[in-house]
Every structure is written in C-alpha cells, then in structure tokens.
Amino acid sequence: MLEALFESSRTTKRVISIVYDTAAIALAFYAAMTLRLGTVAIPFTTKEATTLLITLTVTLLLFIRMGMYRAILRYMGTRAMLTIVGCICVSGLVLAFAAFLTYAFIPRSVPFIYVALALIIMGGPRLLVRNIILMLNRRTGGNKQPVVVYGAGYTAHQLTQALQNSPFKVVAFVDDNPTLHGTVLANIKVHPPYMIEPLLRAHNSNRVLLALGGSPNSARARVIKRLEPLQVEVMTVPAIPDIVSGKARIEHIRDVDIEDLLGRDPVRANPTLLNACITGKVVMVTGAGGSIGSELCRQILRQEPKCLILFELNESRLYELDQELRDEIAAMPDVEIKLVPLIGSVQKENRLETIMRTFGVQTVYHAAAYKHVPLVEHNVVEGVRNNVYGTWYCAEAAIRAEVESFVLISTDKAVRPTNVMGASKRMAELVLQGLAQRQRATRFSMVRFGNVLGSSGSVVPLFRQQIKNGGPVTVTHPEIIRYFMTIPEAAELVIQAGAMSQGGDVFVLDMGEPVKIVDLARRMIHLSGLEVKDDVHTNGDIAIEYTGLRPGEKLYEELLIGDNVTGTDHLRIMRAEEQSMSWESTKALLDELDKACHTYKCDQVRELLMNAPTGYNTHEELGDAVWLQRQSNTNSKLRLIS
Secondary structure, X not given: OHHHHHOOOHHHHHHHHHHHHHHHHHXXXXXXXXXXHOOOXXXXXXXXXXXXXXXXXXXXXXXXXXXXXXXXXXXXXXXXXXXXXXXXXXXHHHHHHHHHHHOOOOOOOHHHHHHHHHHHHHHHHHHHHHHHHHHHHHHOHHHOEEEEEEOOOHHHHHHHHHHHHOOEEXXXXXXXXXXXXXXXXXXEEEEOHHHHHHHHHHOOXXXXXXXXOOOOHHHHHHHHHHHHHHOOEEEEOOOHHHHHHOOOOOOOOEEOOHHXXXXXXXXXXOXXXXXXXXXXXXXXXXXXXXXXXXXXXXXXXXXXXXXXXEEEOOHHHHHHHHHHHHHHHHOOOOOOOEEEEEEOOOOOHHHHXXXXXHHOOOEEEEOOOOOOXXXXXXXXXXXXXXXXXXXXXXXXXXXXXXXXXXXXEEEXXXXXXXXXXXXXXXXXXXXXXXXXXXOOOOEEEEEEEOEEEOOOOOHHHHXXXXXXXXXXXXXXXXXXXXXXXXXXXXXXXXXXXXXXOOOOEEEEEOOOOOEEHHHHHHHHHHOEOOOEEOOOOOOOOEEEEEOOOOOOOOOOOOOOOOOOEEEOOXXXXXXXXXXXXXXXXXXXXXXXXXXXXXXXXXXXXXXXXXXXXXXXXXXXXXXXXXXXXXXXXXHHHHHHHO
C-alpha cells in the first residue's frame, strides 16, 4: 500500500501534502492554545477563527511560492528542510500579526509554541517519509549495480543524491582522511582505503566511482594506482569546474581520463605572457579546425583579442568551430570580439598576404600541418608542400604584412627524424630560423612538444574503443615510449612561449615523464575491470597484440637535438639553441626541393631532406603511393619493350 502511494501521480501527492499541511497548521494552533491555557476548551470566536484562517492561507501560499509542493521527498535535503523551518517561522509571525489585527484572545507566547509544534508536525513526517522511501529503494535495489565510492566529501554526497534514480547503488564509501573513518554519510558508512577489496567482495561489486572533488591530478593518480591491481572498473564524476560552469552534471559518470593516469599537476599560467601577444590585438590561427588549432582559438578568445581570424581548409571543421566560439562570445556580454572564419590553404601565399594586410594581423599561430606519420610517408610531396612551403608562404606573407609575432607549432618528431613528416617539420623550423636572420621586423619562434592527448590519431581513444569491442588492443612495439600532454596545457604553453620570443627561438615544452605505451594499454584494461590475456593469464579478457613499427615510426621521441638549452620565465618552457642555416643556403635548398616536388621525384625530395641539417635518417624503402605506382608502371613498360 505504501509503495502504491509513493508511486502515485505528482498531482495526487501534491493534493495530499496540501490537505495534510492544512490539518497540521490547525492542529498546531489548537495544541499551542491548549498547552498555553491548560485546557482543551479554548475560546474560539470569530476573531480566533479569522486569525487561524489568515495564518492558514498565508502559510500555504508561502509553501506554494517556495516550491515545497514541487519538491520530491526522496531527494529532499538540508536546503529543503531549512526552507520549511523558514516558512514556519514566518507563519508564526503571521499568527502574531493576525491576532493583533483581529484583537483575538491569543496569548503572546502562543506563536512561539505554535512554531515549535508546527516544525514537529509538518517537518517530522516529511523526514520520516523520505527515510521510508530511501529504505524501500535500498530494499528493492537488487537490480541496481552496487558501487563503492572513493571519496567521502561534498562531491560524494552530491553524487549519492544524484545516483538515487540511476542504475547504480552506492554500498560503501572509502576515504583517505582518517577522521572520516567510521562516520556515516547518507546513511552509508565511510571506510579506510585498505578495506576496499573486502568491501567489493562483500557487496559483489566490480565498480569504483571516484568522487575526489578538486583533488590535484597527482593525488588522483595515486588513488588510481592503488585501485589498478584490483581489476575493477574505475569511473569518475566530471571535473568540478565543468559542473560549476554547467558543461556537465555530477551524475554524468565517465571513464577515467588519461590525465588522471599521468598525474601531472598543471603549472599556473603567467597572465602577462598570456596577454602579451593577444589582448586587444588582431590574431590569426592557421589550421584553426585541428586539435591544437581549435584549442588555441578557445584560449585566445579568453584573452580578449580585438579580432580572431580562423583560417582553415576543412569547411565542416571551420563551421563547427565558428559556431562554438560565437556561443562563447555571446556569453561574454561586456567584451567585443570580431570573429572571422576564412576558408583557405596555407599554400596560397597571395591569399594569406591579402588576409593579413586587410585585417591588420599582429599575431599568427601557425598550426596548419599534416601530422600523421604513415599518411605523410605515403604522400611525400604533399606532406612537404604543406608542412614546408605552407610554413614558408605563411611566414613571407607575415613579413610583407608587417605581422609582429609568428609562432610555429612544431613537434618532437622534428628531432633526429626518421620519417618525412618529422623531416618536413624540422625543415619548416629551419625556414623560420633563416627568415629570422634575414629580417627582424617579424619575430619568428617555434614551439616543440610531443603527443597531445585527445588529438586525432591519439592512442587513448583507440585503446578505449578496442577494449569496448572486446580486444585485442594493438600496440606497435613492446618498447615504444611517448611523452603526453593535454591539449589545453599544450595550447596555453604555446601562447606563453610565443610571448617570450626574441626572434628565431626554438622553445621546447617540459612534457613530464615518458610513458611506455604497452603499460598504458595494460592500465586501461585493468581500470576497465578486465584482465590482460597473455601466456601467464590464459583466461584473461583482453589480449595485447604487437603490430610492428609503422613506416617512419621511432621507439623513442626526443625534444632536443643538442644539449644547449636554457630556462625561461616559465617552469615548463625551455629555449633551445640549435643549428640553423643562413637564409641564402635555406633559399637555395627550398628551390631545389621545389623542383623535385614539381617533377614528382620523391627519391630526390627525400635525399634533399637528408642532406639538409634536419638530422633526417632512415633505412626504410620510399613509401609514396603515387611514386611507387609510377615506378611500377615504368618497370612494366621496360619489360614489355625488352
């Protein structure tokens, strides 16, 4: 019967609540008068009746206005109870004021007694019903998945409330704080961390939810490392800033991010460096629709430029970014920022110069590039055209348009490259270094960093999808190692590095500790609650397969060619002093490279890149798909002639 009542319609519940409160107010008034006068036969003339009617009407209207009949009892928390207390106190004041107006025979102490009784009669049953509902939910929660929540702070309490109508049932809390051990949160006990394994077994649970609030990444990483051997599925609530900003809700549980695994705490940005080349200026981002380019645009927008020009070849990406940034600008009512989305290729020098002159561009962030190593290996000429000549044309346009600062987004693959992509990016660096020697009006700088988490081609989403599909997880080599950095952190450091440029600088970012890719794969499998299937664990869930290094791929990536490096005003940005060429030598090499590209002599293109001071070295066969097919066609014709 109780369950049927609790499952009745919202209208029915509201009517019952209003009827009950009406009776409760009348009962509290009668009981207060009885207690004060010491008799059940209290005086009740027209004056007392009018007083009660006024009190009753105002109190019910106040309850309705404060939304007490819209509140759901099972979710009623401290705030709702405080609202009830406030409304009843106001009701007591109304009773006293009404008695004064009507000259009713109501002693001055009655309103105080009335408030105390009304709190008991109206607030008590609400708490009782709420606890009954929670008890019934726990009793009928057999179909829900039991979870242990790591963390017993405010975030954990909010999470517990949010999960009441979800497929999950919180069965225990675990927290590192010893003062919380043995306490109760939302009627559930808080345990020390060493109890987590027996708790999971006792409740037949294989899932842990992290509710660590604003804990630093290093602390989160320690917790995750502790949970990893348990082979339970570890999930987390959204970041507190995302919840506060409305981008996410606390019940939006997600997989553990790679940032949590790395455990890198961000270094506070230097506002002076962030503002220097952006605030109040006209800024242009090439390759704006890419992973780094789009994040650069987001962060540039926050520094309030006068105008932001989005330059992108991919129309759909440009459209999506433009819409996103316009929404952000709309949320900044006190700021006027002109947003200009432009379609174009960095290989069109005249268009680049026209844009920069027309809008008076002062700062350029050059993020446009082909970056996927295997694809560039199969498209050598186009990779060189876009990465080398695209950078050159953009830089020459910037010089003629009198741009103040030009920042190239480079890569760790430009250091002693073993692939065309890395060699082309190192060649792009040499071009800017040569131009910096030729003139000083435009400050050129390069920022070099490693793998960016969440960018297209990142291993993390690939591994996650492979685990979801049941495996296998594919790793190119058991010893392959990479540096990782989040997209926002990389973009923020790029902006700050560009502000420190003196002309021709090569900046390298501190990427933290390198990560062994196979270890990352194992951790992701374990944190999904699964076991790695190998020779030791033949009954495991997910196998790891080694596919071999891809064309041009290295086991280890580096950030420095030499050892000549100095610090800067930022802890995670260093300035490298590396070999460069005079502009005359650079120009001569570019002309030769252009001829080789024009005649599609990919072997000559590769040879020129090797002979240049790029450090490029490889023993692999040339992999350009068109060049290989042309060679095959030529050989076939020669065989036919012979």
